[in-house]
Amino acid sequence: MISLRDVDLNLLVVFQAVLTHRSISQAARELGLSQPAVSNGLARLRQTFDDELFTRTGAGMQPTPFAEALAEPVSVALAGISRAINHREAFDPASSQREFTLAMTDVGEVYFMPTLVDLCTRLAPGVHLRTVRTTLPDLKDAMASGRIDLAVGAFDDLTGPFFQRRLFRQQYVSLFRVGHALDTPHAGLAEFQAARHLFVATGDNPYARVNQLLAQAGFGADANVWVPHFIAVPYVVSVNDLVVTVPQKFAERAAAPFGLRFVKPPLRLPALQTNVFWHRRYHQDGGNQWLRQLISEHFAES
The missing domain is CATH 3.40.190.10 (Periplasmic binding protein-like II)
Structure with missing residues (x-):
């Protein structure tokens, strides 16, 4: 019994090409190989299967009965392998339930x-x-x-x-309610340091670093207010005299619905x-x- 380990699958491609064209030269042209390479592959197959497989006649390379018996299963197997390695599951967003x-x-x-x-x-x-x-x-x-x-x-x-x-x-900005003491173009570092600040005590590294820099700059030294999530920020800030430093995209989403304004803080913070x-x-x-x-x-x- 012949084991699959003894069969080079590439040689089955050679077998199918010779079977299709009944010609070594045409099979070589289809496969992009030299005629000696195809002949060598055919010789290896003959040794593996202990069968002539093809005989040269005036009408071309004619398959032996054993080769004819191999023809359909080899063709089906190679087609299946081709489908498998070229398969990409089509994604149709209009009909997908994913x-x-x-x-x-x-x-x-x-x-x-x-x-x-x-x-x-x-x-x-x-x-x-x-x-x-x-x-x-x-x-x-x-x-x-x-x-x-x-x-x-x-x-x-x-x-x-x-x-x-x-x-x-994006940059970080300072967010506060309309009418806050910082809601003026003249507010500077001293006014920001004196303001009451809301901090978001999230475990995410970028925000933790920003909180550290704010504290080092003297922001919110008195009466700090802490919440664990950003989602609470606009609700708290909109009805209190608090200022909070948040990513600008968040401030853009929250400003209009909650009557808030945001400005660039008077210290350098890393971009996000x-x-x-x-x-x-x-x-x-x-x-x-x-x-x-x-x-x-x-x-x-x-």
Whole structure:
């Protein structure tokens, strides 16, 4: 009995080409090989199968009965292999019922989700969107396993098997209610230091660093107010004489609905780079490609 380990699958491609053309030269032309290479491959097949396979006649290379018996199963097998290695699951957003899970902060939800939900409602009405926090201890494993499709935000540690695409770079701004003492073009560092500040005690590294810099600059030395999430910020600041330093995209979303204003703070803070990340296992996945392209088209800034 012949074992598959003893058969070079590339030689079966040679077999099929010779069978189709009944000619060594035409088979070589189809395969992009030299005639000696095809003849050598045919010789190896003859040795493997212990059969002549093809005999030269005036009408070309004629298959032996054994070769004729091989013809159909070899053709079917090679076609199946070709389909398998060239298969890409087509993703049709208009008919898909797929659920996508995105990891992002609450700031990300405020900025991205209203637009994403609207886009999916119009372009992919059957698609489901779910968000989870970026602080998951197994974020990398969840992305590798496909439990999380994309992560959107600032992730310095998503390297190696992760791809990323730049979306935008934003500054931090100071946000307060209309009529606040800082709501004047003359407010400077002293006024900001004297103001009562709201801090967001999030575990995300970029924000923790900003809080540290604010504290070092003397912001909020008295009567500090702390909340664990950005989502509470506009509700608190809109009815209190507090100032909070937040990413500019968040301030842009919150200002009009809550009667707030924002200005550039009187000290230098690091900019916040926001990207979309995905694991290399899903780099060629049709649905993953569609969603990250949708995000890039509508949120990426040059």
